[in-house]
Amino acid sequence: MNETLGRGYARIEAIRAARGEPLAAMADPGAPPPDRYNSVYFTLFVAGAAFLLPFNSFIMAVDYFQHEFPDTTIMFDMSTVYIASACVAVVTNNLLLDLFTYNTRITFGILVSLATMLFVAVCNIGWDGFSMRVSYTINLVAIGVVAFGCTVQQASYYGFTGCLPPRYTQAVMAGESAAGFWVSLDRIVTKYSFRQPHSSTFMFFVFSILILLGHSMLHHVMMRHPLVQHYLKLTNESRHRKRIQLHLNPNEDVTLMESEVGESSYGVLKLQSPALSTTAETENKAFSFANPLYSPTAAAPVSPPCVSEPSACPSALLTPRPSYKVEDVVFDTPERPTSWRAFKCGVLARWAVARAIYPYMVSIGLVYFTTLSLYPGIASEVPSCRLGSWMPIILMSAFNLFDFIGKIAAAWPYEWSRSQLLMASGVRLLLVPLMLLCAAPRHSPHIVGDIYPIMFSIVLGFSNGLFGSVPMIMAPSRVGREHREIAGNMMTLSYNGGLLSGSLVSYLLLSMLGAPAGAPCRVYPTPQLPTIPPITTTTSNHTFFTVSH
Structure with missing residues (x-):
């Protein structure tokens, strides 16, 4: 009691x-409205691509930034600034979860991303009127602002799709990989079509901005879809009951x-x-x-005086x-203020959710820790005498393509256990020394050849897509419907924690590569097959040569 x-x-x-x-108004909601033509799925797929498109656009312009800022750590700096700003955005989004609606937070993120991308494309790349030092700073500030807006969208979308069936979370994650795959193709086409680095990079950013505009329109149409309204209503009723x-x-x-x-x-x-x-x-x-x-439907009892003389009863009865x-x-x-009680309840709710889904949080954190330790920093430093400036683009394109395939494979109906996910995340750590040996030391890498780093990049991308998606899909189903948005945001927090720690470790790996390569590029010719020297047989009048192959 x-x-x-x-x-x-x-x-x-x-x-x-x-x-x-009427009693029909109290009936439980029936089956959800159908998602005709998979319009909600497609919109969330585009949304997943859109909120990672700005980051991927900066990263895939690696050849332009290395050309503009030679002998700098521009790729490492942009990655670290992005992740640090993203972590601040995730914490802020968690604190402001109950103050702003999904639509408000996502719209804010879209506007911030669009404005920043337009400024970089027009003023910093198209006009190119700043000095090298100022341009370097502008790029870092721009990617920090983009990171804040994109991560607010990302955390809000994961909280939002946590209220929907799991296939819609998978749609967002597949869209994230599609962003990398799209910008890879876009960068290859623009680099091949425009010989000037400024012209190709400007057109590259323009195409990304057009995708963001299309996503903005699709999002506002999706929020009015009956399926979305149905599940949002269920979530609100579960939360307030x-x-x-x-x-x-x-x-x-x-x-x-x-x-x-x-x-x-x-x-x-x-x-x-x-x-x-x-x-x-x-x-x-x-x-x-x-x-x-x-x-609930039974009529209230009426007292005997009211039965005999109804006029004697008050109208309220x-x-x-x-x-x-x-x-x-x-x-x-x-004595305890309501605001403090609400804050305490929110903290306790997040702690309870974290205890329920911590294996999934650890798993996704390990996955993205490994990925950011190598991509894009170390991947952009792998040398190739044969491919030249195309080598980092090929490695990143291979990663993005198989990351996309891995996220599609995450929809396969297989029930991954928590121990399997943790083990797979731990095994991926072996890729760190393997990829590092393809670039270290700079003057003479230990693992020679172009095919090996491409193979490692393929494995890194596929495992990132698969084991980075499954925990995010499974975690919200492990808590009640009223806590699924919190679960999505807690998973995003762990995800960004792995990204930040991995990007910081990438600086340590960079120091293992040695000084920037100023020496001429080494060519590794195919060695000749070993041969046996000829055997000479001498007779009195003739000398015979016997050659063994």
Whole structure:
């Protein structure tokens, strides 16, 4: 009994019946509206591509930035600034979760990303009127601002799709990989079509901006879709559960009688009218807790005087009295402010969700820690005498293509266990030394050849797509519907923690490469097959040569 009184909410079950509304209005929602032509899925796929498109656009312009800022750590600096700003955005989004709607947060992120991309494309790349130092700083500031806007979108979308069926979370993650695949193709086409680095990079950014504009329009259409409205309504009702709080002071002597019909955790609260109160009822403080058979649709009993003389009854008694099915009772503690209580409840809810999904949080953090340790920093430093400036573009394109394939493979109906996900995330750490040996030391890498780093990049991309998607898809289903948005945001927080730690480790790996390569590029010719020297046989008049192959 004390445990029941100590929890915290009371659910309204019959308020619509008390208002005289038809019983059909109280029916549980039926099947969700169909997603005709997969329009919601497609929009979320485009959304996943759109909020990672700015970051991928900066990274895939690696040849332009290395040409403009030679002998600098521009790729490492942009990656670290992006991830640091993204972590700030994730924390901010979690704190402001209940103050702004999905639509407000996502629209804010879209506008910030669009404005920054336009400024960089027009002023810093197209016009190119700044000095090298100022341009370097502008790029870092721009990618930090883009990171904030894009991550607000990303965290909001993952919280949003956590309220939808799991296939829609997979759509967002597949769209993230599609962003990398799209910018890879876009960069190859623009670099091949425009010989001037400024012209090709400017057109490259223009195409990315057009995708962002299309995403903005699709998003606002999707938010009005009946399927989306259906699941958002379910989530809001699960979160609030049509509940009211019964604020009872600790000195009030009330009892919640246990059920005698098999529902020991519920009672029925009936509010008695003061007009009919007798002396005995007044002594009971007008609150009556009882638990006979709970029936929300049953009419309230009418007292005998009202049956004989209806005109003697107050008009308020001509409508059914509300009955409330009680789950929990709240004790009012006036000395504690409501705002602090709400903050404390939010922290406790996030802690409870983190305890429920921590294996998935650790798994996705390890996956992105490994990825950011190598991509894009170390991948952009792998040398190739044969491919030249195309080598980093090919490595990143291979990563993005197989990352896309891996995220599609994540939709395969296989139930991954928590131990399998953790083991797979740990095994991926072996890729760090393997890829590092393809670039270190700069003057003579230990692993020679173009095919090996491409193979490692393919494995890195596919495993990133698969094991970076499965935990994000599975985690929201491990908590109640009312906590799924929190689960999505907690997973995004862990995801960004892995990104930040991986980008910081990439600086340590960079120091292992040695000084920038000023020596001429080494060519590794195919060695000749070993041969056996000829055997000479001498006779008295002739010398014979026997050659062995």
